[in-house]
Amino acid sequence: MKIETKCLHAGYKPENGGPRVMPIVQSTTYVFDSTEHIGELFDMPTAHMYSRFSNPTVEVVEKKIAELEGGVAAMCTSSGQAASLLSILNLCHSGDSFIAASEIYGGTVNLFAYTLKKLGIECIFVNPEADEEEIMKAFKPNTKAVFGETLANPALTVLDIEKFARIAHANNVPLIIDNTFPTPILCRPIEHGADIVVHSTTKYMDGHALQVGGVIVDAGTFDWKCGKFPEFTEPDESYHGVVYADFAAPAAFITKARMQLMRDFGCYPAAHSAFLLNLGLETLHVRMKRYCENATKVAEFLSKSDKIEKVVYPGINADPVMYERAKKYLPDGCAGVVTFFIKGGKNAAVKFMDGLKLASNEVHVADIRTCVLHPASATHRQLTDEQLVAAGINPGLIRFSVGLENVEDIIADIDQSLKNL
Numbered sequence: 132m133k134i135e136t137k138c139l140h141a142g143y144k145p146e147n148g149g150p151r152v153m154p155i156v157q158s159t160t161y162v163f164d165s166t167e168h169i170g171e172l173f174d175m176p177t178a179h180m181y182s183r184f185s186n187p188t189v190e191v192v193e194k195k196i197a198e199l200e201g202g203v204a205a206m207c208t209s210s211g212q213a214a215s216l217l218s219i220l221n222l223c224h225s226g227d228s229f230i231a232a233s234e235i236y237g238g239t240v241n242l243f244a245y246t247l248k249k250l251g252i253e254c255i256f257v258n259p260e261a262d263e264e265e266i267m268k269a270f271k272p273n274t275k276a277v278f279g280e281t282l283a284n285p286a287l288t289v290l291d292i293e294k295f296a297r298i299a300h301a302n303n304v305p306l307i308i309d310n311t312f313p314t315p316i317l318c319r320p321i322e323h324g325a326d327i328v329v330h331s332t333t334k335y336m337d338g339h340a341l342q343v344g345g346v347i348v349d350a351g352t353f354d355w356k357c358g359k360f361p362e363f364t365e366p367d368e369s370y371h372g373v374v375y376a377d378f379a380a381p382a383a384f385i386t387k388a389r390m391q392l393m394r395d396f397g398c399y400p401a402a403h404s405a406f407l408l409n410l411g412l413e414t415l416h417v418r419m420k421r422y423c424e425n426a427t428k429v430a431e432f433l434s435k436s437d438k439i440e441k442v443v444y445p446g447i448n449a450d451p452v453m454y455e456r457a458k459k460y461l462p463d464g465c466a467g468v469v470t471f472f473i474k475g476g477k478n479a480a481v482k483f484m485d486g487l488k489l490a491s492n493e494v495h496v497a498d499i500r501t502c503v504l505h506p507a508s509a510t511h512r513q514l515t516d517e518q519l520v521a522a523g524i525n526p527g528l529i530r531f532s533v534g535l536e537n538v539e540d541i542i543a544d545i546d547q548s549l550k551n552l
């Protein structure tokens with residue numbers, strides 16, 4: 132199946148006489164014919180047991196997203212933050228470290244720099260534009276993963292995924308990529324060497340601002356027997372001595388994440404949320420194309436305005452390095468988010484935003500409706516000035532999330548607010 136077809140059909144095939152649409156299985160538990168059968172499930176989880184860590188409706192969405200990304204398995208989570216957290220905790224424990232590109236989502240910076248630190252896990256931030264030897268020097272013997280974002284929110288830098296994959300693999304650790312902004316429609320990081328892909332499905336995948344969610348996808352490619360990951364190659368005492376690298380190959384990562392972490396933390400989405408997410412996924416390919424078209428026109432309009440200092444959108448040739456890199460990793464477009472700086476700094480930015488009539492001022496991004504946010508006073512408020520700079524965020528930066536309205540209406544709204552400055 133081509134990707135458009137997968138959006139509609141992957142993960143669910145109705146049985147003869149079965150419902151056309153994947154049903155919502157609203158049940159916490161599942162019934163079996165014997166004690167022995169349930170006992171066997173605890174040795175070999177071949178069926179759903181309990182909705183804290185698996186559910187038939189959620190499973191359909193997991194299979195669909197795994198196919199869209201070209202992975203072997205996926206696990207949905209109750210938020211994008213939960214997906215990032217579990218992807219790290221599945222590899223690192225107290226006393227370990229991992230490397231992350233400094234240009235990543237502000238919420239992820241909080242999680243990695245502060246909360247994981249309290250758990251004894253060190254995040255070593257690196258400049259993603261540094262050369263390979265420089266980044267190699269950041270590795271320690273206890274470094275267990277490398278993390279980066281395909282198209283950083285909100286800096287909109289495009290990560291050189293293949294460079295990061297080379298660096299991770301030279302050190303025998305997996306590369307985790309947050310692919311939230313491009314979605315698998317515009318970029319499939321596994322094709323460029325990523326081992327694990329995470330998403331906030333809250334953004335384009337859901338698309339309609341209906342529910343918060345996340346997902347982790349396992350490429351099934353990493354060699355867990357390389358010697359660095361005993362939790363994959365030694366028996367899990369909390370699960371009847373299962374050895375994940377043997378028993379669950381090639382989906383060892385997701386199986387371990389589900390059987391240990393989701394079992395214990397229970398940050399699993401409700402069936403109804405997965406049902407809504409599936410509706411978003413069905414039209415994802417149509418929507419992504421239009422976001423790219425609209426955002427390109429908005430970026431071109433903004434770059435011609437004398438009230439704008441700088442426009443960041445890798446789909447236009449404002450920064451030749453990012454433009455070339457986008458052509459390689461995002462050949463079909465760079466999604467719908469455009470960032471820009473207004474002349475006059477923070478005050479002008481706030482005045483511009485308050486003057487918008489169609490675009491709404493809200494803490495969200497990648498919605499079907501145009502929305503706008505000032506990261507320095509909202510999502511990235513808690514970052515220090517140095518962290519703001521490292522994350523590519525200028526105090527006057529505006530994150531403009533272009534929606535699916537007619538682009539002439541979106542541009543007219545921007546134009547009237549700029550004229551009032």
Ligand SMILES: *Cc1c(COP(=O)(O)O)cnc(C)c1O
Nearest residue numbers: 210211212236284311331333344
């Ligand atoms: C929003 C976002 C997250 C966090 O996801 P939530 O669903 O809000 O928990 C992670 N990464 C990126 C790139 C995001 O945009």
